Amino acid sequence: MQNLKLREKIEEMSGVSVLKCMRCGKCSATCPNYDEMEFHPHQFVYFVEKGEIDKLANSKSIYTCLSCMACVERCPRQVEPAKIIEAVKLLQIRKQGNNHLKPEQVSVSLDPELPAQALTSAFRKYSK
Amino acid sequence: MNFTYYPGCTLKAKGKDLDIYARKCAEVLGVTMDEIKDWQCCGGCYTTSQDEIATKLASVRALVEAKNNNTELLTLCSACHNVIKRVNNDMATNDYFNFRVNNYLKLDQPYNGEATVIHYLEMLRDKVGFDKIKEKVVNPLTGKKIGAYYGCLLLRPSSVMAFDNPENPTILEDFIKAIGATPVIYQMRNECCGAYCTLEDKAIPKKRSDKIIENALSKGAECLITACPLCLYNLKVNGGDKIPVYYFTELLAEALGVK
Ligand code: SF4
Ligand code: SF4
Numbered sequence: 001m002q003n004l005k006l007r008e009k010i011e012e013m014s015g016v017s018v019l020k021c022m023r024c025g026k027c028s029a030t031c032p033n034y035d036e037m038e039f040h041p042h043q044f045v046y047f048v049e050k051g052e053i054d055k056l057a058n059s060k061s062i063y064t065c066l067s068c069m070a071c072v073e074r075c076p077r078q079v080e081p082a083k084i085i086e087a088v089k090l091l092q093i094r095k096q097g098n099n100h101l102k103p104e105q106v107s108v109s110l111d112p113e114l115p116a117q118a119l120t121s122a123f124r125k126y127s128k
Numbered sequence: 129m130n131f132t133y134y135p136g137c138t139l140k141a142k143g144k145d146l147d148i149y150a151r152k153c154a155e156v157l158g159v160t161m162d163e164i165k166d167w168q169c170c171g172g173c174y175t176t177s178q179d180e181i182a183t184k185l186a187s188v189r190a191l192v193e194a195k196n197n198n199t200e201l202l203t204l205c206s207a208c209h210n211v212i213k214r215v216n217n218d219m220a221t222n223d224y225f226n227f228r229v230n231n232y233l234k235l236d237q238p239y240n241g242e243a244t245v246i247h248y249l250e251m252l253r254d255k256v257g258f259d260k261i262k263e264k265v266v267n268p269l270t271g272k273k274i275g276a277y278y279g280c281l282l283l284r285p286s287s288v289m290a291f292d293n294p295e296n297p298t299i300l301e302d303f304i305k306a307i308g309a310t311p312v313i314y315q316m317r318n319e320c321c322g323a324y325c326t327l328e329d330k331a332i333p334k335k336r337s338d339k340i341i342e343n344a345l346s347k348g349a350e351c352l353i354t355a356c357p358l359c360l361y362n363l364k365v366n367g368g369d370k371i372p373v374y375y376f377t378e379l380l381a382e383a384l385g386v387k
Contacts, residue, residue, distance in 0.1 A: 012179075032320045036332055073286060106327060117143070
């Protein structure tokens, strides 16, 4: 389903202009988690441009982006795809009851060596 | 030399060593680290969305403290540094964000990004100077082949972090030379370790760490150094203990004879 209103919202949240993309694919070529993402950074830009946002929002890829900013750094057009992925993910987890990580999921299997930073950043990324 | 110091949550627990050695070395180097009394956790991860306000307030409070103390804000954990520096940039350049934060905080003086955020490594390079450190070394780590692991957070996005050349950084290699050791250059030193995805799917940081370690070993590295507790965890634990990984401050303390 095409949703241009949502596209506008995502552009506003991310500050990204999807029309700047020239589809060179450099962002996806440099993405360290390419194999673990069903949709790659250039596809996030492309499908947001098309207003086909549902499939992105329902994909696990929004949680496997590492926020490493490699795609942001290396995009020759300063499109900054990771900001698009972040906006799509936020719209998902901001929905009531839609937190991706819940405290009860981690407490049982907590590794004694795991630094607090892993927990704070995972909760920042995956929950509201 | 005085700095307002922001340690962050991990440096009070699992990442203690990063902090303890940094303080010992600071003493030797004539640097005073004044810890903010009631600092709050930065959240560990910067959220790029422009309408995220509440998640960035802890950083602004630390920045305001540094401004009021009339000193630069010293960070040590790569993640804190990344978050706080990017929030400071938002305060200086994003009117909408600045307005909403100041409107909420009701400070005596509005905050507009006046403070400077400086990482401990930048402090060593730009304030103390690697030459001066070389002079103070009593136990040079001669012959030790060290791979610098930068990861993402210190370098990217370079338009805001302005830490070093994002694709060919040299600050950690210069640091390694200053403590008398030999830097080993390997391509993956600025590629991601898998970060917080260790809670989503451990296979991701395992795969990332394997690639990084394999690359470092193939270039002859005997150990790796980092400024990030999560990188250390991923490389060490998820990487299967294939190579020793240290905080850079631990090796500095060893070289300065205060370990
Ligand atoms: S690198 Fe930039 S211009 Fe190229 S496909 Fe990705 S977003 Fe588009
Ligand atoms: S920020 Fe996400 S999408 Fe971009 S390169 Fe890193 S892992 Fe890939």
